[in-house]
Amino acid sequence: MGLGGARPTRTLLSPAGEGGHDPAAPPIALESVTKHYRGGGGIDEVTFEVERGEVFGFLGPNGAGKTTTIRLLLDLIRPEAGKVALFGLDARGSSVAIRRRIGYLPGDLALYDRLTARELLTHFAHLRGGPPWAETEKLAARFDLELDRPIRALSKGNRQKVGLVQALMGDPQLLILDEPTSGLDPLVQHQVHALMREVAAEGRTVFLSSHVLSEVGDVADRVGLIRQGRVVAVRRVEDLRRRSVHLVEVTGKAPFDSDAFARVPGVVRRDLDGPTAHLEVSGGIDPVVRALAGYELEDLSIREPSLEELFLAFYQGGGAT
Amino acid sequence: MNGHLVGPAHRRRGLHSVFERAFDEQRRALVGWAAGLGGLGLVMLGMYPSVRGNRSFAKLLEAYPQALRTLFGLADYTSGPGYLRAEIFSLTGPLLFVIFAILWGTDLTAGEEERRTVDILLANPVSRARVVVEKWAAMVVGVLVVAASLGLVLVLIGPAVKLHVGLVALSAAIVSTALLAVLFGTLGLAVGAATGHRGLARGVTALAAVAAYLLSSLPELVSWLRPARPLSPWYHALGVDPMGTGYRPLHLLVLLAMTAVCLAVATVSFDRRDLAT
Ligand SMILES: Nc1ncnc2c1ncn2[C@@H]1O[C@H](COP(=O)(O)OP(=O)(O)OP(=O)(O)O)[C@@H](O)[C@H]1O
Ligand SMILES: [Mg+2]
Numbered sequence: 001m002g003l004g005g006a007r008p009t010r011t012l013l014s015p016a017g018e019g020g021h022d023p024a025a026p027p028i029a030l031e032s033v034t035k036h037y038r039g040g041g042g043i044d045e046v047t048f049e050v051e052r053g054e055v056f057g058f059l060g061p062n063g064a065g066k067t068t069t070i071r072l073l074l075d076l077i078r079p080e081a082g083k084v085a086l087f088g089l090d091a092r093g094s095s096v097a098i099r100r101r102i103g104y105l106p107g108d109l110a111l112y113d114r115l116t117a118r119e120l121l122t123h124f125a126h127l128r129g130g131p132p133w134a135e136t137e138k139l140a141a142r143f144d145l146e147l148d149r150p151i152r153a154l155s156k157g158n159r160q161k162v163g164l165v166q167a168l169m170g171d172p173q174l175l176i177l178d179e180p181t182s183g184l185d186p187l188v189q190h191q192v193h194a195l196m197r198e199v200a201a202e203g204r205t206v207f208l209s210s211h212v213l214s215e216v217g218d219v220a221d222r223v224g225l226i227r228q229g230r231v232v233a234v235r236r237v238e239d240l241r242r243r244s245v246h247l248v249e250v251t252g253k254a255p256f257d258s259d260a261f262a263r264v265p266g267v268v269r270r271d272l273d274g275p276t277a278h279l280e281v282s283g284g285i286d287p288v289v290r291a292l293a294g295y296e297l298e299d300l301s302i303r304e305p306s307l308e309e310l311f312l313a314f315y316q317g318g319g320a321t
Numbered sequence: 322m323n324g325h326l327v328g329p330a331h332r333r334r335g336l337h338s339v340f341e342r343a344f345d346e347q348r349r350a351l352v353g354w355a356a357g358l359g360g361l362g363l364v365m366l367g368m369y370p371s372v373r374g375n376r377s378f379a380k381l382l383e384a385y386p387q388a389l390r391t392l393f394g395l396a397d398y399t400s401g402p403g404y405l406r407a408e409i410f411s412l413t414g415p416l417l418f419v420i421f422a423i424l425w426g427t428d429l430t431a432g433e434e435e436r437r438t439v440d441i442l443l444a445n446p447v448s449r450a451r452v453v454v455e456k457w458a459a460m461v462v463g464v465l466v467v468a469a470s471l472g473l474v475l476v477l478i479g480p481a482v483k484l485h486v487g488l489v490a491l492s493a494a495i496v497s498t499a500l501l502a503v504l505f506g507t508l509g510l511a512v513g514a515a516t517g518h519r520g521l522a523r524g525v526t527a528l529a530a531v532a533a534y535l536l537s538s539l540p541e542l543v544s545w546l547r548p549a550r551p552l553s554p555w556y557h558a559l560g561v562d563p564m565g566t567g568y569r570p571l572h573l574l575v576l577l578a579m580t581a582v583c584l585a586v587a588t589v590s591f592d593r594r595d596l597a598t
Contacts, residue, residue, distance in 0.1 A: 037598065076443060077595040099446040106440035112342075123336035127445040166441070 025088025027052055027174045027205040028073065033082030035068055043068050043229040045082070050207055055200045057216030057237075058209040059311075060226035066209040067107045069226070070178050073207075074104055086174065100128070103167035107178030107209065109160060113152035117145060117162045124166050131170035139165050142195075143188065156183040164192065168199075175199060177208040181215065193219040213311055225311065233311070240310045247309070248279040248288055251299040264291045280305075339442075339452055343459035347425055351463050354421045355470035361417070362474035365408045369482045375399055392541045396565075401484040405475070406564040410494045412534070414471070415559055418498050419530050422464050422506030427522040429456040430587075431513030434597040443596070453514060453588045460506050468499040486564075493563035500576045501558035505530050507583040514591035517598075530555075554579055 028050035036042035043065040050056040060066050071077045072084055075095040084091035086098045112120055117140070125131050140147055143161040146154065151162060160183045167175060175196070181189040196206045196219050210216050216223050217237055224234040245268075255275045261267050265287045269280035275298065281288050285302060292300070336342045344351075372378060379399050382390065390396055393411060397403030430453060433439045442452065472495045479486060505526055513522035537556035540546040550556045557572040 071440070074440070074443065076440060077598060096446045096448050099444065102444075104440070104444035106437075106444070108437055109441070110437035111441060112346075112438060114346075115336075119336060123342055124445055126335075126337045127339070127447055129446075163441070166444070 025085070026050060027087055028056075028207060029083075029085045029088075030069070030072075031083040031085075033069075033072060033079045033084055035072060035077065035079045037068075041065075041068075041229070043072075043226070046226070046229075046231050047082075048224050048231055048234050050205060051222075052205055053200055053203045054221040055196050055206040055208070055219055057220030057223040058207065058226065059211065059213055059216050059223050060209070061211055064211075064226045065229040066211075066226060067178055068229075070104075070107065070176055070207075070209060073176055074099070074102075101172055102174040102176055103169070103172035105163045105167040105175075105177040105180055107182075109163045111151045111159060111162060114150060116148050116150055117154070117165075118147040120151065120162065121147075121166055121169065125169065128170050135171075136165065136169045139168055143191065157185060157188065160184055161188070168195070171202075171204070173204050175204070175206045175208075177206065179209055179211070181210075189215075214306070223311070235311065243310060244283065245305055245310065246281045246285050247303055247305050248281055248285075249276065249299075249301045250279070250292060250295075250297060251276045253296040253298055256295070261288070261291060264288055338455060339447060340455040340459050343429065343456040344462065347428075347459070347463060350425070351466060354417075354463075355467045358414070358417060358467050359470040359474045361409070361413070362471050363478065365405070366475070366478050366482050366484060368408075369401075369404055369484050372399055372404055373401075373483060388541045392538055401479070401486040402490055402564050404484070405486060405491070405494070406562070409471075410498060410559060410564055415498045415501055415555070416534075418464065418467065418502035419505045420527075421467060422460065422502035423509040423523060423526045423530070425460045425463060426457075426506030426509030427513045427519050427526065429453075429460060429510050429513065430591055431517055431519035431522050434517045435519050437597055439597050449592045450588045453510070453591050454584070457507060457510055457584055457587070460510070461503050464499050464502045464506065468495050468502075471495060487567075489567050490564050493566075493568045494559075496568070497558040497563045497573065497576075500573060500580070501554060504554050504558075504576055504580045504583065507580050507587065511583045511587035511590065514587040515594070517594065517596065551575075 026049045028048075030046050030048055033046045034042070034044050041063065046065075046069060058066055058069070068077070072079055073086060073091060075091050075098075078092060087101060089098050091098065112123075115123070121136055121140070122133065125133065125136060137147075143165060145158065145161045145165060151159060154162070160180075164177075164180060167177060177196075181192055184192065193215075196208065199206055200221070208216070208220070213223070217240075220237055222234060222236050223240075225232050252275050256272055256277050258272065260272065261270055261277065261279060266281045266283045266285075267279050267288065268282045269278075271278040279288065336345055382395050382398050385395065393407065395403075395407050398407050430439075433442060443449070472492065475484075475486070475491060475495075476488070508529060509522050509526040512525050513519055516522060533553045533555040536546065536549060536553035537560040540550050550560065553560065554576055557569075557575045561569050561572050563569060
């Protein structure tokens with residue numbers, strides 16, 4: 001068993017380039033990756049790729065397997081089956097070379113509490129071959145971080161900032177951020193989102209996990225949804241938004257017939273519940289409004305669905321890509 | 322490479338490597354243990370004048386059966402080497418050193434896993450093997466610092482109470498004790514690295530240390546255990562009486578070899594595991 005040295009897979013996965021760097025290889029590529037814990041939980045057959053220069057949002061409810069996937073990328077845990085590659089390099093065999101190029105913010109962040117932020121950051125800068133302190137200090141200033149207090153004396157949000165600064169420091173080509181905005185106030189969350197966009201604009205890549213689609217929708221180019229250990233959909237955020245859908249909820253004075261609205265163009269889903277009908281309308285809303293003219297109404301609401309609803313509707317209908 | 326990293330706190334505590342960080346992490350404990358073992362040396366030296374050349378004491382001890390005298394290292398109790406052997410190097414000293422090393426060794430990786438800081442440490446481009454070896458080296462240096470503290474007290478203050486011990490015998494006893502501690506610290510590191518559980522590693526390693534002590538000492542009373550003695554690292558360190566016989570290179574080599582095996586096991590098993598799960 002190698003002690004972190006190169007393994008044959010490295011040459012297989014990376015045809016050329018110095019340090020095994022294949023510029024065409026995606027920053028992250030998972031192929032049928034399976035990992036189970038003793039006592040249940042884990043991920044099954046996870047397959048997806050993250051492209052260079054994008055912000056990829058990894059979305060899922062608590063316990064879905066986000067942290068598991070991320071710790072597999074960092075080689076902190078090892079898959080039972082499947083291939084994990086970063087920049088075309090094997091996650092295990094080339095772990096050190098990979099980690100030279102990534103910044104990682106753990107989801108369950110624990111820092112060396114007795115050090116000050118400055119001590120921790122200079123220590124890590126040394127371990128990484130010394131990104132200039134001036135730049136790190138600029139980052140810290142951007143987050144308004146107190147550098148000279150022991151980390152244990154910082155609030156949760158300020159500790160999170162220390163974690164973010166160490167991940168961002170040295171301008172890594174790939175940022176892997178596990179719930180980066182947890183514990184941050186809205187203003188700082190906004191700053192973090194802005195930073196992610198800047199990173200992507202520079203051609204670097206961001207992979208972030210979250211359990212709120214609205215956050216991911218704001219910042220990500222693409223979203224992967226994971227539930228119960230399976231990636232069930234990967235979508236472009238703009239494709240989701242482009243789908244113009246309206247949700248209509250209408251209550252009549254009398255119950256609707258069972259075939260009401262069935263022939264109205266654009267109605268993609270109908271749920272009749274006594275006097276109330278729930279309609280999902282794709283395209284223009286006009287035909288539905290005309291159809292409603294034939295009824296006596298108690299109540300009517302028309303709204304656009306949240307990104308969440310769009311996403312869910314999408315994967316229920318389409319399945320994973 | 323490090324020219325830019327200048328800040329006031331950085332100048333005070335420049336943690337360049339995993340080694341330095343591991344050492345810095347335990348510096349308070351280290352100061353305490355070094356002071357404690359130096360203090361032990363001082364107290365023992367302070368009591369020596371009442372023992373030195375005391376005939377009635379010698380007679381009293383001669384009344385004990387030979388086996389018990391060897392077991393408690395009482396041969397020659399009123400002389401300098403005999404006194405140090407009995408009071409420090411038969412049990413108390415090595416025991417304290419071994420505890421110190423086990424506490425540190427088991428914390429190196431297992432503590433990092435239990436505190437969940439292993440994620441942030443391995444966010445850096447350092448191999449797991451390097452983490453294990455550098456942290457181990459910090460523990461070794463720590464043991465040497467404590468050994469130096471005890472040794473200096475005995476060498477510098479000993480003459481003041483007319484404790485006459487050859488430098489070779491004394492250094493042999495201290496080096497043997499330190500190597501024994503390093504071995505158990507490394508064993509603790511290995512169990513911790515293989516399991517990720519600090520408490521478990523401490524229990525297992527302490528048990529091994531007690532077993533090693535008994536296996537080295539009991540053959541004085543139970544002769545059929547004698548052939549098993551070479552299995553005990555305690556025997557190779559102190560059972561062969563470095564205070565009386567000086568350096569025993571082959572025995573020290575056995576200790577070093579056992580340590581090397583433990584370090585190899587630590588490195589390989591830490592490299593293979595899922596961390597902090
Ligand atoms: N160390 C572990 N030992 C056993 N089971 C685990 C372990 N870590 C995670 N699990 C289980 O694996 C599943 C996935 O957990 P994971 O931490 O990857 O979820 P997550 O998507 O990150 O959730 P959250 O949003 O709460 O952070 C869960 O069912 C969890 O209980
Ligand atoms: Mg998580």
